[in-house]
Amino acid sequence: xTALSRSFRYAESEVMAYRRTWxxxxxxxxxNPVLFLAALGFGLGQFIDGGSEANLSVPFVTFVASGLxxxxxxxxxxxxxxxxxxxxxxxxxxxxGTITTPLGPADIIWxxxxxxxxxxxxxxxxxxVIAVVxxxxxxxxxxxxxPPAILTGIAFTSVITAWTLTxxxxxxxxxxFRFAIVxxxxxxxxxxxxxxxxxxxxxxxxxxxLFHGVELVRKIALPDADATIVTSLPMWVHFxxxxxxxxxxxxxxxxxxxxxxxx
Amino acid sequence: xxxxxxxxxxxxKKFGDFTAVDAVDFDIQPGEAFGFxxxxxxxxxxxxxxxxxxxxxxxxxxxxxxxxxxxxGREIRSRLGVVPQEDNLDLELTVAENLYIYGRxxxxxxxxxMPRIDELLEFAQLTERRxxxxxxxxxxxxxxxxxxxxxxxxxxxxxxxxPTTGLDPQARHLLWDRLYRLKREGATLxxxxxxxxxxxxxxxxLVVMDQGKIVAExxxxxxxxxxxxxxxxxxxxxxxxxxxxxxxxxxLAERSEVLADRVLLYTEDSEQTQDGxxxxxxxxxxxxxxxxxxxxxxxxxxxxxxxx
Amino acid sequence: MSVQAPSRITPIGTMTPFRxxxxxxxxxxxxxxLWKVVFSGFFEPVFYLLAVGVGTGSLVGxxxxxxxxxxxxxxxxxxxxMAASAMNGSVIETTFNIFFKLQFGKVYEGILTTPMKPMDIxxxxxxWALLRGVLYSTAFIGVMFAFGMTESPWALMAIPAATLxxxxxxxxxxxxxxxxxSWQDFDLVTLATIxxxxxxxxxxxxxxxxxxxxxxxxxxxxxxxxxxxxxxxxxxIDWTMLGHAAFLVVMGLVGSAIAARRLDGMxxx
Numbered sequence: 001x002t003a004l005s006r007s008f009r010y011a012e013s014e015v016m017a018y019r020r021t022w023x024x025x026x027x028x029x030x031x032n033p034v035l036f037l038a039a040l041g042f043g044l045g046q047f048i049d050g051g052s053e054a055n056l057s058v059p060f061v062t063f064v065a066s067g068l069x070x071x072x073x074x075x076x077x078x079x080x081x082x083x084x085x086x087x088x089x090x091x092x093x094x095x096x097g098t099i100t101t102p103l104g105p106a107d108i109i110w111x112x113x114x115x116x117x118x119x120x121x122x123x124x125x126x127x128x129v130i131a132v133v134x135x136x137x138x139x140x141x142x143x144x145x146x147p148p149a150i151l152t153g154i155a156f157t158s159v160i161t162a163w164t165l166t167x168x169x170x171x172x173x174x175x176x177f178r179f180a181i182v183x184x185x186x187x188x189x190x191x192x193x194x195x196x197x198x199x200x201x202x203x204x205x206x207x208x209x210l211f212h213g214v215e216l217v218r219k220i221a222l223p224d225a226d227a228t229i230v231t232s233l234p235m236w237v238h239f240x241x242x243x244x245x246x247x248x249x250x251x252x253x254x255x256x257x258x259x260x261x262x263x
Numbered sequence: 264x265x266x267x268x269x270x271x272x273x274x275x276k277k278f279g280d281f282t283a284v285d286a287v288d289f290d291i292q293p294g295e296a297f298g299f300x301x302x303x304x305x306x307x308x309x310x311x312x313x314x315x316x317x318x319x320x321x322x323x324x325x326x327x328x329x330x331x332x333x334x335x336g337r338e339i340r341s342r343l344g345v346v347p348q349e350d351n352l353d354l355e356l357t358v359a360e361n362l363y364i365y366g367r368x369x370x371x372x373x374x375x376x377m378p379r380i381d382e383l384l385e386f387a388q389l390t391e392r393r394x395x396x397x398x399x400x401x402x403x404x405x406x407x408x409x410x411x412x413x414x415x416x417x418x419x420x421x422x423x424x425x426p427t428t429g430l431d432p433q434a435r436h437l438l439w440d441r442l443y444r445l446k447r448e449g450a451t452l453x454x455x456x457x458x459x460x461x462x463x464x465x466x467x468x469l470v471v472m473d474q475g476k477i478v479a480e481x482x483x484x485x486x487x488x489x490x491x492x493x494x495x496x497x498x499x500x501x502x503x504x505x506x507x508x509x510x511x512x513x514x515l516a517e518r519s520e521v522l523a524d525r526v527l528l529y530t531e532d533s534e535q536t537q538d539g540x541x542x543x544x545x546x547x548x549x550x551x552x553x554x555x556x557x558x559x560x561x562x563x564x565x566x567x568x569x570x571x
Numbered sequence: 572m573s574v575q576a577p578s579r580i581t582p583i584g585t586m587t588p589f590r591x592x593x594x595x596x597x598x599x600x601x602x603x604x605l606w607k608v609v610f611s612g613f614f615e616p617v618f619y620l621l622a623v624g625v626g627t628g629s630l631v632g633x634x635x636x637x638x639x640x641x642x643x644x645x646x647x648x649x650x651x652x653m654a655a656s657a658m659n660g661s662v663i664e665t666t667f668n669i670f671f672k673l674q675f676g677k678v679y680e681g682i683l684t685t686p687m688k689p690m691d692i693x694x695x696x697x698x699w700a701l702l703r704g705v706l707y708s709t710a711f712i713g714v715m716f717a718f719g720m721t722e723s724p725w726a727l728m729a730i731p732a733a734t735l736x737x738x739x740x741x742x743x744x745x746x747x748x749x750x751x752x753s754w755q756d757f758d759l760v761t762l763a764t765i766x767x768x769x770x771x772x773x774x775x776x777x778x779x780x781x782x783x784x785x786x787x788x789x790x791x792x793x794x795x796x797x798x799x800x801x802x803x804x805x806x807x808i809d810w811t812m813l814g815h816a817a818f819l820v821v822m823g824l825v826g827s828a829i830a831a832r833r834l835d836g837m838x839x840x
Contacts, residue, residue: 024758032765039769044627046779047644053632060630171608178611186622196629315684317839337686345684351677355601364597368685370590416685 006103010111028079029123033072034130040064040191041136057228065136066221067190069149070213072127073120077153078181080116081160082173089165095261105257109161109250113154120153121146137221145221152213155242158249165256184210193229209245212238268293268420268451269314273323276309283309285475286323291453296446298469299455300462300557305472307455308348311424314453315345328419341369344413348424350405352397358408359384359393362415369416379415386441387411403434407441421445422453427461439464459557471564478564483557490563491555492517492529496536498547499525508545515539520562529559590687594695595702609703613710616656623774624648634776642805646720650729650800651773653711654736657704658793659764661737664700665744666760670751679838689835697741704737705730715804723806732803736796739819742826749833767793792822
């Protein structure tokens with residue numbers, strides 16, 4: 001078997017398991033983002049657009065929709081890299097079973113990524129279409145923004161997989177969500193422009209990964225975005241940040257998984 | 264028999280149409296180790312749950328310490344120590360904390376509990392694991408901790424539901440050793456098991472249960488003398504000659520059982536039986552001579568094995 | 572053979588009739604080590620307050636109330652976030668955590684072999700969830716005072732009011748848990764709490780909705796919770812608040828009754 005087909009074998013096992021757990025992911029992947037878009041984008045947007053304080057050059061719902069594509073990808077990616085990995089490693093120990101077959105740790109990591117990308121792609125297409133139907137985004141740029149959103153997701157999946165592989169119980173995962181994912185979700189420019197942050201915090205935001213995901217997605221999904229919406233950083237900076245993050249995450253995941261399943 | 268700790272008459276437990284315990288009678292005396300022996304599903308655990316007042320009685324009468332389980336459950340439970348079939352230790356607490364909180368559930372005060380914890384950890388050979396979390400303990404250690412926990416209130420009656428199921432042989436022997444110690448100290452034990460060796464080793468008196476009914480009662484020795492012979496000759500045959508051989512064996516033993524994989528000959532004198540086999544020209548592939556056990560008693564009484 | 576029964580430690584007949592506090596003791600011992608987890612629960616509403624209240628709020632400007640008074644968006648959503656946090660904390664405790672203990676730990680089965688009763692456990696666990704909620708509410712009110720989002724002394728009343736929200740949701744959560752079969756069923760919990768969180772007049776006034784939807788929102792218990800807290804933190808006390816409180820009381824009592832009944836049946840088969 002080639003490395004690629006081994007990874008696909010592993011992805012296949014994930015698909016089988018998914019048939020029992022899909023309902024939960026439908027809620028977190030499709031329903032929640034749409035509800036956030038409706039409440040914060042449409043609902044709250046009515047108090048923003050045309051108001052005296054509003055300085056965005058696009059409707060608020062458009063602003064939120066483009067940000068949510070990246071934020072949604074992060075949440076899915078983080079979810080994928082945390083609890084299922086802990087289950088495979090500790091709770092159900094299926095990783096230990098898998099490596100007694102011709103499949104190795106690298107195949108597990110790549111297989112999980114392949115499957116994750118497939119699901120994420122589908123999730124994002126559905127979200128983009130809903131945003132288009134509600135006139136929050138335009139179809140062409142929205143679809144073009146999916147690949148960078150997927151890249152954001154992969155970057156998070158891989159880094160969080162690596163981190164999870166250094167942990168021993170589920171509690172630390174919940175803490176990570178509370179202190180990393182939730183603040184990133186809220187403060188990376190999804191729900192308000194980074195320029196609204198206190199001045200000393202802005203450079204901090206530049207260092208965080210979701211900021212780059214949101215910026216990259218927004219610059220592609222909203223081609224006419226001006227300085228009220230996005231920063232002047234060139235796209236390759238965002239792209240480079242996420243690419244380095246994903247590569248490092250994958251490399252570390254394979255190394256760490258190898259160490260854990262052979263211990 | 265007013266001094267019985269537990270007295271049951273016509274005790275019955277039904278779940279819908281299914282009768283788990285079918286009108287059983289028994290008496291448990293202070294200071295004895297009383298066993299319920301039977302296969303899985305015989306109604307042992309249901310009986311235990313009624314004694315511990317966790318499960319309401321469907322029909323019949325039972326008193327525990329002379330009290331009524333339906334209305335005086337709390338009083339009864341305050342004098343019981345219960346070791347359930349599956350360990351239900353609190354994984355969020357340490358070894359010592361698991362003991363401590365059960366002491367509190369029994370309304371004991373901290374100064375009473377603390378020395379008791381030291382004693383019990385010593386007893387359970389867990390002193391070194393005092394501050395450890397429960398999760399990393401071995402199966403045997405968890406079991407011993409569960410037993411120690413059941414002893415925290417110095418119970419008048421200790422109920423052990425399948426105490427050694429799932430343990431490896433070494434851990435089982437260690438556990439039996441601890442239970443012997445309890446027995447020597449005069450504790451009253453109620454033990455359910457589907458292991459005949461466990462019942463033989465631990466129980467002064469036992470009832471054999473099958474399909475919700477008590478099918479025999481007595482001491483292990485008693486039951487063996489009554490329902491089995493001194494010795495058993497176990498024979499294995501090739502498939503094609505087995506039936507023929509069984510026909511020829513008539514009269515060689517007091518009783519025989521033909522099982523799927525072997526033939527059992529119950530006899531008072533195994534040498535005589537073996538001679539008889541030779542004379543008739545019967546040559547099994549394998550011959551094993553052993554003492555009768557409670558397994559044979561059970562087979563005799565129900566026609567089935569204890570472990571399926 | 573007759574052997575002397577060992578001497579009694581627990582004198583029969585003098586036992587505490589009420590012992591739900593034993594469950595608090597157990598949780599206290601367990602959570603002493605998990606204080607970080609407890610501590611972390613405080614942050615989520617504060618994060619939302621800063622991000623949506625202050626951050627997005629800078630785009631919203633001020634909110635004008637029915638009586639013509641004007642206040643900052645952050646001051647307006649803060650009590651709602653506090654209500655939502657009381658809901659979430661208590662729902663998580665009485666669904667996920669309790670389900671785990673019921674199904675996997677069998678912890679309660681063990682406890683019931685001691686003098687403890689199902690009612691002691693139910694009251695103890697709900698009470699514990701509320702106790703945690705009080706800690707969070709107090710801290711959150713502190714944050715609101717610090718940021719000048721409330722000035723009214725009535726705001727202190729928001730702490731017991733948030734406890735009432737916790738009680739109402741905790742009781743219903745516990746009742747729901749008795750029907751849960753597997754972890755997958757908890758998706759339905761999320762499916763209930765997220766829309767409540769987002770659409771109960773938490774992030775924007777409900778007059779945005781068409782009249783039919785406005786009526787629908789008034790069935791949402793979180794709406795009543797948020798309105799009740801808002802009354803206190805804005806210092807705008809009026810009689811409608813009694814109605815909101817009554818809604819929550821009834822919800823909590825009905826939930827408790829169902830939960831106690833179902834738990835008893837489950838634990839004493």
